[in-house]
Amino acid sequence: METNKKDKSEQLEQVGTIIKALSGFYYVRADDALRFPSEIQCRARGVFKKKGLTPLVGDRVRFSMTDNGEGTVTELFPRSSELVRPPVANIDLAILVFSVTEPSLNLQLLDKFLVHIEHADIPAVLCLSKKDLEQDGDESEEAKAMSAAVNEIYGAIGYEVYSTSAKHNNGIGELRERLRGHLAVFAGQSGVGKSSLLNTIVPGLQLETNAISNRLGRGKHTTRHVELIDIGGGLVADTPGFSQLDFVELGVDDLSSCFVEMRELSPNCKFRGCTHIHEPGCAVLEALEEGRLAPSRHEHYKLFLEEMKEKKRRY
């Protein structure tokens, strides 16, 4: 009899993902989509609060159904990652979007985003957006040169580089395929076309586009809650990640490990704790000298280091 009873209660327990959190409710998408085709409105067990746990969008949870068709989140599974902005758990892929122009491609900003993504320990891929402007735009020559540089520099150190045009529906299928099975976040400065990309990837999705609302100080993403978009085989956070790019939480020693190629080279430096700026026997400087390290990458490393020291002085 005991076993029977247990079996029954286990059947009622389901596993799913929180895709939205609003006014004390958690909306859970069950793994068993056949039995639960639509999201389930759940309350969280009071015990979480007592333990100081707050369920997050992206959390994998166990839940049980109550009599009124609602559910109760009964267990939170351990998180593989936790992002503060946007507050999403378990993100396992960041799509770093940079437009080839409009706004013009800034490698320093790109490296800054990469440092933050590497620091969060989330795998990153690059996406060059608005590729059509390499043909049509006023800045087409510059755009072409920048996108070639990105492919060369970042391809060489192991980042995948995707090219897309939301306008002409180019490269969208490849990106959609890359997102499959992941919980992803799109990152990048405003106006590079993140919302347009998502709208093209997910037919029927109608995220508000155009950065003008940002310029008026009414950021289109600031007042909204986070929600995960089902892109058919994957989930994407509907607000951009890594929007706050300052180095307060990052230690000076962490910085070089956020540059993947420097992280690989540094064990060969002569001195432990080498800053890769002036030390003799520095494997990073040697690679720079021999053209195995992109000058812009080392330049930005030095800039960020200065910026961090400056911040530390002020805080």
Ligand code: GDP
């Ligand atoms: P977000 O702020 O990163 O979400 O960028 P949006 O998606 O709002 O796009 C900003 C502006 O870029 C809008 O005016 C879009 O129409 C334009 N845009 C987006 N994607 C493309 C593209 O592939 N090609 C061109 N030419 N313009 C685009």
Ligand code: ZN
């Ligand atoms: Zn060194």
